Amino acid sequence: MNKWNKRYSLFEDIFSGVFLIGGLALIFYEVIMRYIFNSPTTWITEISAVMVTWGILLGMSVALRDKHHISVDILYTLLPQFLQRKIDYFANIIGVIFCLFFTWGGIELIKNAFESGQTSMDTGIPLGFYYFVIPISGILFMVRFIGNIYEVWSSRKETGVERKLNLEEDQNEYSSAF
Amino acid sequence: SGEKDASADVSSNGYQKMEIKLSHVAAEDTPKGQSAIKFKEIVESKSDHTITVKVYPSGQLYGDNDEIEALQANNVQIIAPSAAKIGGFNKSFEIFDLPFMFKDHKALYSFEDGEGGKKLLSKVDSAGMIGLDFWPNGFKHVTNNKREIKAPEDLKGLKVRTHGGEIINDVYKTLGAGSAKIAFNETYQALQLGTVDGQENSLINFESQKYTEVQKYMTLSSHARSEYVLLANKSWWNKLNDKTKDLLNEAIKESTKTGRELEDKYEKEAMEKIKQSGKVNIHELTDDERNEFIKKLQPVTDKWSKEMDSDILQKAKESNQ
Amino acid sequence: MNIAALFSSFTFLILFRIPIAIALVGASIIMFWLTGTFTTWTIPHKMFTALNSTTLVAIPGFVLAGAIMAKGGISKYLIDALRAWVGHLSGGLSVVTILACTFFAAISGSSPATAAAVGSIMIPAMVDAGYNKRYAMGLVAASGTLGILIPPSIPLIVYGVVTEQSIGKLFIAGVIPGMFLTLMLIIYAVIYAKKKGYGRLEKATWAKRRSSLSKASWGAFLPILILGCIYSGATTPSEAAIIACVYSLIVSLFIYKETSLNNWHQILKDSIGVSSMIMLIIAAASVFSLYMTQEQIPQTIANAMLSSDFLGKTTFFIATAILFLILGMFLESSSIMLITLPLLLPIMLSVGINPYHFAIVMIINMEIAQITPPVGLNLFVISGIAKENLSEVFKGSAVFILLMVVCLIIMMVFPSLSLWLPNKMSF
Numbered sequence: 001m002n003k004w005n006k007r008y009s010l011f012e013d014i015f016s017g018v019f020l021i022g023g024l025a026l027i028f029y030e031v032i033m034r035y036i037f038n039s040p041t042t043w044i045t046e047i048s049a050v051m052v053t054w055g056i057l058l059g060m061s062v063a064l065r066d067k068h069h070i071s072v073d074i075l076y077t078l079l080p081q082f083l084q085r086k087i088d089y090f091a092n093i094i095g096v097i098f099c100l101f102f103t104w105g106g107i108e109l110i111k112n113a114f115e116s117g118q119t120s121m122d123t124g125i126p127l128g129f130y131y132f133v134i135p136i137s138g139i140l141f142m143v144r145f146i147g148n149i150y151e152v153w154s155s156r157k158e159t160g161v162e163r164k165l166n167l168e169e170d171q172n173e174y175s176s177a178f
Numbered sequence: 179s180g181e182k183d184a185s186a187d188v189s190s191n192g193y194q195k196m197e198i199k200l201s202h203v204a205a206e207d208t209p210k211g212q213s214a215i216k217f218k219e220i221v222e223s224k225s226d227h228t229i230t231v232k233v234y235p236s237g238q239l240y241g242d243n244d245e246i247e248a249l250q251a252n253n254v255q256i257i258a259p260s261a262a263k264i265g266g267f268n269k270s271f272e273i274f275d276l277p278f279m280f281k282d283h284k285a286l287y288s289f290e291d292g293e294g295g296k297k298l299l300s301k302v303d304s305a306g307m308i309g310l311d312f313w314p315n316g317f318k319h320v321t322n323n324k325r326e327i328k329a330p331e332d333l334k335g336l337k338v339r340t341h342g343g344e345i346i347n348d349v350y351k352t353l354g355a356g357s358a359k360i361a362f363n364e365t366y367q368a369l370q371l372g373t374v375d376g377q378e379n380s381l382i383n384f385e386s387q388k389y390t391e392v393q394k395y396m397t398l399s400s401h402a403r404s405e406y407v408l409l410a411n412k413s414w415w416n417k418l419n420d421k422t423k424d425l426l427n428e429a430i431k432e433s434t435k436t437g438r439e440l441e442d443k444y445e446k447e448a449m450e451k452i453k454q455s456g457k458v459n460i461h462e463l464t465d466d467e468r469n470e471f472i473k474k475l476q477p478v479t480d481k482w483s484k485e486m487d488s489d490i491l492q493k494a495k496e497s498n499q
Numbered sequence: 500m501n502i503a504a505l506f507s508s509f510t511f512l513i514l515f516r517i518p519i520a521i522a523l524v525g526a527s528i529i530m531f532w533l534t535g536t537f538t539t540w541t542i543p544h545k546m547f548t549a550l551n552s553t554t555l556v557a558i559p560g561f562v563l564a565g566a567i568m569a570k571g572g573i574s575k576y577l578i579d580a581l582r583a584w585v586g587h588l589s590g591g592l593s594v595v596t597i598l599a600c601t602f603f604a605a606i607s608g609s610s611p612a613t614a615a616a617v618g619s620i621m622i623p624a625m626v627d628a629g630y631n632k633r634y635a636m637g638l639v640a641a642s643g644t645l646g647i648l649i650p651p652s653i654p655l656i657v658y659g660v661v662t663e664q665s666i667g668k669l670f671i672a673g674v675i676p677g678m679f680l681t682l683m684l685i686i687y688a689v690i691y692a693k694k695k696g697y698g699r700l701e702k703a704t705w706a707k708r709r710s711s712l713s714k715a716s717w718g719a720f721l722p723i724l725i726l727g728c729i730y731s732g733a734t735t736p737s738e739a740a741i742i743a744c745v746y747s748l749i750v751s752l753f754i755y756k757e758t759s760l761n762n763w764h765q766i767l768k769d770s771i772g773v774s775s776m777i778m779l780i781i782a783a784a785s786v787f788s789l790y791m792t793q794e795q796i797p798q799t800i801a802n803a804m805l806s807s808d809f810l811g812k813t814t815f816f817i818a819t820a821i822l823f824l825i826l827g828m829f830l831e832s833s834s835i836m837l838i839t840l841p842l843l844l845p846i847m848l849s850v851g852i853n854p855y856h857f858a859i860v861m862i863i864n865m866e867i868a869q870i871t872p873p874v875g876l877n878l879f880v881i882s883g884i885a886k887e888n889l890s891e892v893f894k895g896s897a898v899f900i901l902l903m904v905v906c907l908i909i910m911m912v913f914p915s916l917s918l919w920l921p922n923k924m925s926f
């Protein structure tokens with residue numbers, strides 16, 4: 001299980017990383033072409049921005065996995081443990097609903113884009129292709145919310161102390177930003 | 179859920195009770211902004227406020243990149259994007275970007291009001307939209323910081339900020355210049371610091387975006403046309419009763435007229451302000467100079483003409499005579 | 500009615516620990532459903548287009564550059580050098596932080612980019628030297644807002660276009676107020692550090708200082724490189740973020756050579772996570788803003804506040820400051836300006852306020868908006884790069900909101916601070 005979890009995480013990192021880094025690299029290329037070779041293009045500008053957008057959206061699940069998304073703890077910390085667990089379930093279920101909405105909306109959008117046949121101004125690429133990232137990232141994001149629900153469920157027998165330790169461990173793992 | 183508003187009940191005066199949302203990206207004090215307000219005034223007063231029109235200017239509600247989808251989803255009922263943008267549905271809309279396609283306002287308006295314009299507007303039908311009319315913005319001129327531009331060679335090596343589009347890119351490539359896409363809100367500084375050397379725009383946009391402060395040479399080239407297409411959601415429009423449709427059509431006609439009058443007025447005012455600043459060297463292309471450009475850019479015209487409706491092109495050419 | 504329903508559904512969602520971004524979209528969807536005529540599949544599209552922007556790439560760019568600097572050695576040696584040179588001075592490091600923000604403000608037109616660039620180096624530096632982390636985060640969040648006051652500034656460009664004022668003059672008008680706010684922050688930081696006893700490291704020897712500086716010189720050159728890139732016209736301010744990435748990559752790989760493959764994996768996933776978090780909130784805020792604009796909520800609030808007949812200069816300033824404070828909690832500065840300025844401009848002129856003066860006052864309001872919750876981009880940036888709760892970051896920056904309100908009042912009362920320089924200009 002753990003091995004697969006690691007592989008899946010690596011897949012998430014590489015998938016979003018390729019787009020994010022690739023997009024930034026293209027911007028660098030465009031700067032070089034414009035400033036040194038005096039030959040700017042508009043298509044690189046378009047493609048690079050789309051690639052960065054892909055990287056960012058695919059990264060939503062990476063951010064959830066590594067606990068980057070920001071939420072407000074004011075009420076949570078005041079509540080007893082059994083209510084905290086209820087909130088954990090609730091928040092993650094809302095997350096899943098959001099992902100379903102996001103994915104469904106993305107599919108509708110893609111259908112609409114191909115039906116009406118709109119292409120981009122600078123490359124002529126059908127815009128529908130650019131939107132594929134929406135359902136894909138929605139599903140990846142949802143996988144992580146479901147994973148969170150599973151974690152809450154599997155920790156149902158933990159005592160308060162164990163839970164606290166686990167939470168701290170979670171945080172330590174990712175507080176090594178510097 | 180966007181279905182229910184259009185089939186709404188009919189008032190005793192025969193107009194359908196409804197609210198129309200009109201979203202556009204220009205400021206209120208531009209020809210387009212004033213056309214939108216004129217449209218609102220006519221529709222609301224003649225329908226005795228049975229119909230209300232909410233105008234959202236300046237891209238407050240939707241911007242260049244999301245207004246079309248919002249229209250297709252009927253979240254807004256009317257928008258006025260640039261024709262170049264609609265080129266993404268049908269290349270013929272980029273006719274306004276073909277170099278030196280329209281000689282002057284007279285030619286342009288006679289094309290837009292005639293068979294050619296009508297046929298062009300019908301080209302968005304398959305995309306869930308109805309083409310209603312063209313709203314004016316202005317002929318585009320090229321400006322830069324390096325040198326006075328009188329001949330095609332003068333553009334060689336210049337980096338020009340454009341709003342993009344395959345034809346525009348080709349035009350600058352053929353002239354030996356590069357067309358760069360810089361975000362609108364970074365363009366001022368990019369011109370100031372020389373990240374790009376020049377840009378192309380209508381006089382009204384040039385002045386309102388304060389490029390007078392950061393550009394030295396302006397060539398009144400009128401090489402292309404910045405034009406908007408007034409679009410409505412198709413299924414919404416088709417559910418309107420005849421009386422309502424007639425009113426909207428009348429209001430559109432009037433507001434287009436207003437836009438054309440104001441384009442003329444605002445352009446003169448903009449020109450006056452640009453001259454007053456004393457910072458911009460202005461050169462107007464002579465007929466000979468203009469012909470040099472036309473000759474040089476003929477391959478671009480030929481290449482992209484093939485992708486457009488030949489009938490529409492023919493009508494456009496005839497309008498110049 | 501709509502306003503109350505929107506804000507209460509948003510509050511409900513965030514209290515139940517739903518990520519802020521999802522709560523923003525969720526509250527908007529609920530309201531759109533109640534409105535009845537809105538087709539909601541366009542919401543993911545709105546989010547996509549909000550992110551698909553050539554200026555926003557500065558955020559992932561500076562976050563990535565910061566992560567490379569942190570793991571690749573640049574930050575470490577810079578921190579060593581800073582400690583050796585100013586670590587013994589009371590508040591020395593916090594003054595360096597403020598000046599670094601001022602410096603970055605002069606290259607970037609956006610506040611989150613400024614906070615990301617400086618925060619990733621200076622927060623750990625201050626924490627290392629014994630500063631309270633909460634204070635360090637608040638300081639960077641607040642100083643980072645200088646990005647939009649000191650030219651270049653994206654919001655000032657928007658202001659210039661909407662109100663038809665000279666953008667060049669607006670930029671110049673921001674210079675003195677920017678330096679004034681910098682000075683205020685420095686004075687506060689020094690007094691605070693004296694009181695808390697920050698910055699009493701042992702004084703380093705000159706030999707140590709020289710060696711640390713030579714080791715850090717590669718990192719110290721970076722700001723000069725970026726400034727050079729922008730003012731020579733090589734790059735736009737947002738593209739400069741990518742130059743920062745490439746430069747730190749080269750220095751880390753070929754000069755410091757301290758990174759392992761594992762480090763690079765960590766850099767990658769940290770950058771993805773932090774930038775996705777920030778950008779998702781930006782995308783979600785654009786949906787929230789769409790609902791507010793469609794229902795003309797900002798106009799409703801503005802009209803309610805500005806309808807009184809006895810409106811004078813003072814009441815106008817106070818009313819708009821309150822308006823911007825409320826809107827600034829939820830909306831991003833460019834949207835606030837686009838929506839309210841056409842409404843405010845005629846009133847401003849009729850009560851006799853100079854538009855350049857108002858521009859500066861409004862920008863300081865927008866700076867405050869960047870550090871007020873629940874939607875404050877600088878708070879999110881700092882929370883992301885410092886790995887701390889939003890509430891901790893906010894507790895650290897609350898005092899700076901007060902400080903900036905004081906600055907705001909001074910700018911309102913003394914128009915010459917904003918107007919003296921632009922009046923000297925020829926155009």
Ligand code: NA
Nearest residue numbers: 604646649651
């Ligand atoms: Na700045």
Ligand code: NA
Nearest residue numbers: 827868871874
């Ligand atoms: Na805020």
